[in-house]
Amino acid sequence: MRGWGEGMGIENKVDALSLDEIVAGLPVQMVRKIVTRALVEDLGDGDLTTRLTVPEASRARGTIYAKQPLIVAGLPVAAEVFRALEPDCKWESLEADGANVAAGQSLAIIEGKAATLLSGERVALNFLQRMSGIATLTRKFKDRLDGLKTRLLDTRKTTPGLRILEKYAVRMGGGSNHRMGLDDGILIKNNHISIVGSIRTAVERARKERPQDMPIEVEVRSLEELQEAIAAGADVALLDNMTPRQVAECVHLGERRIELEVSGGISLENIREYARTGVDRISVGALTHSASAVDIHFLIEPL
Secondary structure, eight states: OOOTTSSSOHHHHHHHSOTTOOBTTBOHHHHHHHHHHHHHHHHTTOOHHHHHHSOTTOEEEEEEEESSOEEOOOHHHHHHHHHHHOTTOEEEESSOTTOEEOTTOEEEEEEEEHHHHHHHHHHHHHHHHHHHHHHHHHHHHHHHTTTSOOEEEOOSOOOTTOHHHHHHHHHHTTOBOOOSSTTSOEEEOHHHHHHHSOHHHHHHHHHHHOGGGOOEEEEEOSHHHHHHHHHHTOSEEEEESOOHHHHHHHHHHHTTSSEEEEESSOOTTTHHHHHTTTOSEEEOTHHHHSOOOOOEEEEEEEO
């Protein structure tokens, strides 16, 4: 049996997959590039143990199941892992991303070459466990906001190279995405302000050149800075590391003249207190940088 790195390379296998295939809510080609990198990292020149022990003709069925209660995210990505190794393998999702599943519940079934299932297992589970962990934590934060108007946002504090997957997982957990990158939103932070001299100067410069009336958000750390941001014509103020009492004062001062976002020091224990101030949205870096992987297993049986 040929090693994984012999013959048809993984890049060619990815390109050979049908371009009209859809990965729900995700750019297909970007997902395939991420999957390719992960497989190259894990397989190298091939799965040596499987090549030496498992007959090439052997076929198997694999069942992915939850070992704990969780919000599932990443099933389409896991499917791409196995399809990259064997385009004709059979994948059946038993749950949809965003579903709340119980411990012991089956998530998907895969049928194909035994070598495909064995070689793709770890990469597929790494994606599923990480993404479902983010979705599960996001849902916990989202539940704390039940009945309140405040929106839950993520941040750019993501794993390098995995941002589109992690922000997708936030959406599956019920949260919303902040900027995907530095090119799709204007957020003037304190370091920008220290360089240009003032909030007013930064906002005025941004207003002159912003694309298609893109909203301008400004980080503020006091009532005085909020007043300056409002006077300069900012659309959104990011209230940075303020107490709930300070946020409430800012909400009163804003009087619907500016949208308000809270960030910094937000936890499951205090997010509802912040939301009760009437703030429009809360961004939480912990959704992506502090989510723990959940327990998902893969059981393989010969056919």
